[in-house]
Amino acid sequence: MSLLAVGVSHRTAPVALLERCAMDTGDVAAALHRLVAADSVHEALVLATCNRVEVLAEVDGCHDGMAEVSRVLARHAGVVVEELSPYLTVHRGDRAVAHLFAVAAGLDSMVVGEPQVLGQLRAAYALAQGEGTVGRVLHPLAQRALRVGKRVRSETGIDRAGPSLVAVALDRVEDRTGPLRGRPALVVGAGSMGALAATTLARRGAAVTVSSRTTASARRLAGRVGGRAADPADLPREVAAADVLLTCTGAPGPVLGAGVVSRAMRGRPERPLVVLDLALPRDVDPAVGALPAVHVVDLALLQREARAGGGAAVAADALAAARALVEAETARPAGRRPDSDRRSPARQGPALVPSRPTDPRPPGDPR
Template identity: 55%
Template structure:
């Protein structure tokens, strides 16, 4: 099951309130596993999405556990949060993950940074023990799918990173990027992308300012740039004054770049003290953080152009729509990879789910054969006063087991084949368990899809669960039957 919200389901203001830092994301995954119906959980928290991927025992119980954990972790009341949540379950959850890891659900369609984010989320889950065999295998597979999509299709040509989209405005605001002075605030993954992209596009100089000077130094030195510690008195103000383009992505709570600091920097940039009469050269400020690093009031200062994730995302959507058939073909190829890989993974999982039943069936048959051999020995001792000759006994035992294997071969092959059918496969396996009276606990496969979908048919829909009967809200304890109104 996947429960989450993203730029596609929630406005920036809600995403900002629900944003979690790395530590809080880890805590959410561990807390989710404390739910009665959640066995495993991993949290993907990026600048434009917050999602919990989980292995659950039931749809309703898992949804209630995850919804409550998300509300507690974000501090957003559950009724308000539910308005923006989407849910993917069973097959749909796998396909959604593969779509996300390929960058097909990103604000900048086709971007590859999400690969690293998913890899980091998996590593944190492994370290914290919230990821078990199911999610470990699924996320490892997802990473391979993402690499394949970028290698075998034109997805990289379709993609346009947020950093590149923002820097494309530099020419209109400050002139050619070549020779421009770029300031990067922060030293995380997005900041690293900003530094390397600005350097690749020919920026005249790159300066990194970060709370931890060592991290700023490592990042800046990689491109021959400068670095400063954010806590150094007046450092941010002076670097802002010198910069033509500012990119900020710290992941901090609260505004790192406020209007007062930028106003003072603008005065220095004009060559005078605060309140001076000089005219400062224009500046482009790109806020790539969530929660936002830059106070909205900065965009109202004369000579400052401020762009945040909401504006860049809208622009990227319009750009993708206008790039024509070539991009559409690249995206179609990538989606075909996702569909193929999701079908293959699900078929493998259903086949693996049959294994306990097959093992139990063969074990039962072997036990019956061994019991008959023992009866044969007893009868021979009773009537002839002796056991079978060892060679004869071995030949009889081998013949009996060959007959049993031959009789079971076709049913077991057919069972594995039929199990690949998501609609009827579990029913076939259940029929075998009933017919042969196999242990329902020891052999029950870890599949709850069919029962859950029968209980909650709306779970088949995508991209979210939508029904007019309020079932999702009821599952979360937000609405009673008969309240009316559509619930997403």
């Protein structure tokens, strides 16, 4: 048996390709079942974020396993394997473990140290559990990765040093607009990223309006941040009133066209609009960026800045401590907890590793 981590990420692939590879929850569930239906793949977990789409799999052999995983990813992206292969990263065995731990710790993110990826990994693991595609190998490994991510955040200081992708994007806005305090800001999307965006904007003093396809979700989020909810039908008027527009929906294609923004700008030719598109696939029509007085910050721009070393920096000591912890955890035998994580039996909660983990293989399967 072998362990593989295969996928595309902001480190290797342009945003245009990441968009094609992007998966929502339904896509991930379908991919999980395609993966474990292959003869060479026994268990699978898929982590799909705005920075990456990666598969962690237990396979019979690395060559056949990589071929199967590549086929599933290429099929979803609508490309042939040969088109996708140059952008794939592949980690095997202990290197796959080290990569997973680094991802959980935020060390492989576009914004190093960002905390959101740990929750995304937790959600990916829960989905794989629900679909029955993790078993004796990936159950304990995913749980170890979650523990490592938590330890890195609690013991190294990287959690205090590492900003979120939203915070970095809003820094770019303030470079252009100055402080956001008192400025009208429109958030389109009320999911986890929308909630983070609305919260961060509110903390910076912006007057937050939330628009979502689900009005009830918009109202809940707006209430939490002291903002107001907008009717989706009023989007053109809300765009016209905003100084900052941040989009982060899970839509399969653009939700904001150049026509809507162009009409909104006619009544405010001297007042610029900064658009932050943090969705994958992108929410904003690329033509919006060509409109007068409109500046677009999207994942492609943040990716270029990260590759050029222009992103937010994490303190060197926190980064070194985080990397050392990941290295030590990778080298530690499975099943043995570090001293700092051991508790007396009387104080321990429920066991993290199920006594009878789900095995995705059918009864009698000799694999």
